[in-house]
Amino acid sequence: MVLNIDKLTGGYSKTAVIHDISFDIKSGEIIGLIGLNGSGKSTTIKHILGLLHPHKGSIEVNGIQIDEDTEKYRRDLAYIPESPILYEELTLKEHINMTAMAYGLDESTAWERADRLLKVFRLDDKVNMFPTHFSKGMKQKVMLICAFIAEPDLYIIDEPFLGLDPLGIESLIELMVEERDKNRSILMSTHILSTAERYCNRYVILDDGRVLASGTIEELREQMNMPGASLDDLYLSLTGGAGSNESTSV
Structure with a gap:
C-alpha cells in the first residue's frame, strides 16, 4: 500500500473540517479525489503532506507515518499544487x-x-x-x-490541468499514465470529471468533509443502481444535483 489514510479527522484549528476520511492507494493506481470547493480536498492533501496535524486518525506513505521518519516520508512523494x-x-x-x-x-x-x-x-x-x-x-x-x-512512489497533483495549453495537458496525461505503468501511484484532485473518468482507476468523492462514496466507476454505478452512468451523472446524483450547471467542472 503506497498511501493509507485511516479515519482521518482534522482541520486548520481545533474545529474539524474533515471527518473520518479513509481510503488507500495501491501501487500503479491513479485515484481521483473529487468534490466541490470546500468539500475537504485541499485539507486532506495538506494533511498528507504533513502541513496540518491530524486531530485523530493516521496517514502512512509506504507504511511510515511522517513523525516516524520525516525525510523518507517526504522523499517518497512529490506534490504539484494548483x-x-x-x-x-x-x-x-x-x-x-x-x-x-x-x-x-x-x-x-x-x-x-x-x-x-x-x-x-x-x-x-x-x-x-x-x-x-x-x-x-x-x-x-x-x-x-x-x-x-x-x-517518487506517490504523486499528489492538485488541479493539474489549470493553466496548461492543450499540448501541455496531453503531455501531462501521457506522463501520468507512463508513471502508473511503472507501478507508481497518483492522487489527483480535479474538477474535470470527464478526464478523471478516462484515466483514474478509482475515485474518492468528498462532500462536506466526508467520504460520500469511493470505488471504481463500475462499483459506483452498482452502488447508485445507475448502470452505464458517467462520472458526471454519478456525482450529480450523489450530491443531489448540486452544481448541475457544471456537469464537466465540479
Whole structure:
C-alpha cells in the first residue's frame, strides 16, 4: 500500500473540517479525489503532506507515518499544487538542481530525466531564464518537471490541468499514465470529471468533509443502481444535483 489514510479527522484549528476520511492507494493506481470547493480536498492533501496535524486518525506513505521518519516520508512523494510556487531569484536550471538535492539525486541522473522533460514541455531553451519571464502555464510546467524528476512512489497533483495549453495537458496525461505503468501511484484532485473518468482507476468523492462514496466507476454505478452512468451523472446524483450547471467542472 503506497498511501493509507485511516479515519482521518482534522482541520486548520481545533474545529474539524474533515471527518473520518479513509481510503488507500495501491501501487500503479491513479485515484481521483473529487468534490466541490470546500468539500475537504485541499485539507486532506495538506494533511498528507504533513502541513496540518491530524486531530485523530493516521496517514502512512509506504507504511511510515511522517513523525516516524520525516525525510523518507517526504522523499517518497512529490506534490504539484494548483498554483505554481517558484523562487523568483532562481533560474529554471537552479530549480532543477535544487529539486535534485532535495531528493538526494546525483546531478547526472537528475539531468538525464530533466532533459527529456524539458523537451516534452518545450522549455529546453529556457533553462537559464527566471520565473518572472514565465507565463502561469510555463510556471506550472516547471512544477511538473521538478516533480517528475523525483520519480517518487506517490504523486499528489492538485488541479493539474489549470493553466496548461492543450499540448501541455496531453503531455501531462501521457506522463501520468507512463508513471502508473511503472507501478507508481497518483492522487489527483480535479474538477474535470470527464478526464478523471478516462484515466483514474478509482475515485474518492468528498462532500462536506466526508467520504460520500469511493470505488471504481463500475462499483459506483452498482452502488447508485445507475448502470452505464458517467462520472458526471454519478456525482450529480450523489450530491443531489448540486452544481448541475457544471456537469464537466465540479
